[in-house]
Amino acid sequence: xxxxxxxxxxxxxxxxxxxxxxxxxxxxxxxxxxxxxxxxxxxxxxxxxxxxxxxxxxxxxxxxxxxxxxxxxxxxxxxxxxxxxxxxxxxxxxxxxxxxxxxxxxxxxxxxxxxxxxxxxxxxxxxxxxxxxxxxxxxxxxxxxxxxxxxxxxxxxxxxxxxxxxxxxxxxxxxxxxxxxxxxxxxxxxxxxxxxxxxxxxxxxxxxxxxxxxxxxxxxxxxxxxxxxxxxxxxxxxxxxxxxxxxxxxxxxxxxxxxxxxxxxxxxxxxxxxxxxxxxxxxxxxxxxxxxxxxxxxxxxxxxxxxxxxxxxxxxxxxxxxxxxxxxxxxxxxxxxxxxxxxxxxxxxxxxxxxxxxxxxxxxxxxxxxxxxxxxxxxxxxxxxxxxxxxxxxxxxxxxxxxxxxxxxxxxxxxxxxxxxxxxxxxxxxxxxxxxxxxxx
Amino acid sequence: xxxxxxxxxxxxxxxxxxxxxxxxxxxxxxxxxxxxxxxxxxxxxxxxxxxxxxxxxxxxxxxxxxxxxxxxxxxxxxxxxxxxxxxxxxxxxxxxxxxxxxxxxxxxxxxxxxxxxxxxxxxxxxxxxxxxxxxxxxxxxxxxxxxxxxxxxxxxxxxxxxxxxxxxxxxxxxxxxxxxxxxxxxxxxxxxxxxxxxxxxxxxxxxxxxxxxxxxxxxxxxxxxxxxxxxxxxxxxxxxxxxxxxxxxxxxxxxxxxxxxxxxxxxxxxxxxxxxxxxxxxxxxxxxxxxxxxxxxxxxxxxxxxx
Numbered sequence: 162x163x164x165x166x167x168x169x170x171x172x173x174x175x176x177x178x179x180x181x182x183x184x185x186x187x188x189x190x191x192x193x194x195x196x197x198x199x200x201x202x203x204x205x206x207x208x209x210x211x212x213x214x215x216x217x218x219x220x221x222x223x224x225x226x227x228x229x230x231x232x233x234x235x236x237x238x239x240x241x242x243x244x245x246x247x248x249x250x251x252x253x254x255x256x257x258x259x260x261x262x263x264x265x266x267x268x269x270x271x272x273x274x275x276x277x278x279x280x281x282x283x284x285x286x287x288x289x290x291x292x293x294x295x296x297x298x299x300x301x302x303x304x305x306x307x308x309x310x311x312x313x314x315x316x317x318x319x320x321x322x323x324x325x326x327x328x329x330x331x332x333x334x335x336x337x338x339x340x341x342x343x344x345x346x347x348x349x350x351x352x353x354x355x356x357x358x359x360x361x362x363x364x365x366x367x368x369x370x371x372x373x374x375x376x377x378x379x380x381x382x383x384x385x386x387x388x389x390x391x392x393x394x395x396x397x398x399x400x401x402x403x404x405x406x407x408x409x410x411x412x413x414x415x416x417x418x419x420x421x422x423x424x425x426x427x428x429x430x431x432x433x434x435x436x437x438x439x440x441x442x443x444x445x446x447x448x449x450x451x452x453x454x455x456x457x458x459x460x461x462x463x464x465x466x467x468x469x470x471x472x473x474x475x476x477x478x479x480x481x482x483x484x485x486x487x488x489x490x491x492x493x494x495x496x497x498x499x500x501x502x503x504x505x506x507x508x509x510x511x512x513x514x515x516x517x518x519x520x521x522x523x524x525x526x527x528x529x530x531x532x533x534x535x536x537x538x539x540x541x542x543x544x545x546x547x548x549x550x551x552x553x554x555x556x557x558x559x560x561x562x563x564x565x566x567x568x569x570x571x572x573x574x575x576x577x578x579x580x581x582x583x584x585x586x587x588x589x590x591x592x593x594x595x596x597x598x599x600x601x602x
Numbered sequence: 603x604x605x606x607x608x609x610x611x612x613x614x615x616x617x618x619x620x621x622x623x624x625x626x627x628x629x630x631x632x633x634x635x636x637x638x639x640x641x642x643x644x645x646x647x648x649x650x651x652x653x654x655x656x657x658x659x660x661x662x663x664x665x666x667x668x669x670x671x672x673x674x675x676x677x678x679x680x681x682x683x684x685x686x687x688x689x690x691x692x693x694x695x696x697x698x699x700x701x702x703x704x705x706x707x708x709x710x711x712x713x714x715x716x717x718x719x720x721x722x723x724x725x726x727x728x729x730x731x732x733x734x735x736x737x738x739x740x741x742x743x744x745x746x747x748x749x750x751x752x753x754x755x756x757x758x759x760x761x762x763x764x765x766x767x768x769x770x771x772x773x774x775x776x777x778x779x780x781x782x783x784x785x786x787x788x789x790x791x792x793x794x795x796x797x798x799x800x801x802x803x804x805x806x807x808x809x810x811x812x813x814x815x816x817x818x819x820x821x822x823x824x825x826x827x828x829x830x831x832x833x834x835x836x837x838x839x840x841x842x843x844x845x846x847x848x849x850x851x852x853x854x855x856x857x858x859x860x861x862x863x864x865x866x867x868x869x870x871x872x873x874x875x876x877x878x879x880x881x882x883x884x885x886x887x888x889x890x891x892x893x894x895x896x897x898x899x900x901x902x903x904x905x906x907x908x909x
Binding site for chain 2: 237239243245246247248271333334352353380381382383385402435436438439442489492493495498
């Protein structure tokens, strides 16, 4: 699984007039079949890639991902009451399971969630009675006969239209959305509250978690991520800035302030520092596809939890332990607050997460092997196998290793996605998207 | 970058106040000296850094609540530890001792006034303070009406000093209206704060230049401090020389580590594109760099006009 990932790239937005900061990719998500890959960026745009069919001449290559649709999902807004700008940055995209020819996805910024329908049009009707080909109305007195419009093929057009707008339900910044397994409801989480929506109803939602204290000065913990269980539509989890995960059952009460399960690893007293709490803050939580496990990402590690064991994770993987001695500097330049995501592969046998210097890490849960790869154009030639990277931690730096002090902390890989079935991964490095797949044969 | 002058001044004044006499009992000062000085310096610099981060609320976009909560918790931890080993007392006494408006030394404070009177009697009812060194003070650098020194001191000290001995406390960042609350309370004016911050922060982000935070001296609600750290003026002040004379060299190590992390990345052929993004090659200030505030102001104007 871990070896032989090839650079398959699709780099988007390479050169443009207003490149600036609006093109930083802020979320990446495959749909349920893996045929489509959606990215959201800081400028509020969504770009969807589609997996092309394998070409007949070169059957040993998988098809490429090409741009399928681009649309502006969110615009910047201004909250006049608070005199604050509402960023258009897309925080999360989640696909709905496909039920007909069209594709649906939810995209959200800090305040508003939108349901988008993406549909194809490859035919158009010609020969209308009341209007001519340009669309101008025909003079009814000139019409002497009736004709039946015929459908003519046209160039494929992919249209995106907003079908629902779920607004005004979040006072704080939305960090997560998650579609429920009932395919009718979904949850949205901000720093202090979690709401449950019905996909058809936009004017109200149910508040199911509220951790806002009566007195805001007592606030010491916020919600950092939330997700619905993949199979049990009554179960969801949410993680906190104190490194805890709470599993809640919606059957137990309308307001799930009391958890059913509480996951927390006891702190190691020997490694306690002023930064202990910050690095324990969980930036992402993901259920495994099987629904038996969940994975959490904190600043330095990824942990796999068995849902039946609350007192400690079953597996812990160090992502970049060499940063532990640099925490003060990383606090100073704010990198310690970076929120890395993590993801499972389709069979739950491997997990992946990002790091700095455009490095990302993959861990094989069965063999316990891990690998560090780099997503950058300099280090990858098209179709060439990615070379494993290594960060040297000791005094002596071997050839090809990179020292901790040379790492570029501005090149961070926060968002990665794994194809639900195949060994294809999508890695977002600032404003470039890299797609890698493993060798066949 | 957090200011060098600030941290040195602070710990020195702490020791000065104790040595100059009669401030507190011997026990706290002895306890403070027992702490390794590099640890306490580092802890102090961490406290300073955290306070700066809390102050630099990005006033055009709502600040990241998670980040602010984590920083505030860190400050609380430091405060608790300092209270336990007695250095907190020393610091507050030093602050009281250093309040002489006529001196070149201007003590500035960061205080967040509690909005809940019930909490006044609660735990950790102590102010914390950061003392800044100021040399060759220039009036044009502070956007405040009126006279130079007196105004600054007035705005920062006088509303504050009576509160020094009273119970003002730390947990206030969450009471700082626009950053936390959903509703406006007591007519807090974000506009005023916003203006001052964006005006003042033009020079921020330049390494070695005067880092600058505006003071927002609201009457009843909150008090922010004025932070002014400047280049040492060519003719050195003998008083300040004395202060700097016994600086612990371990300070420089901390700086080296920190500056080391800030070194500009190597620019490869494709990095130009990356550097055009908001994550510039050198992230000198915190994420809420005021350098981008002017651009954001323009951006906001576009939105308002556009809408």
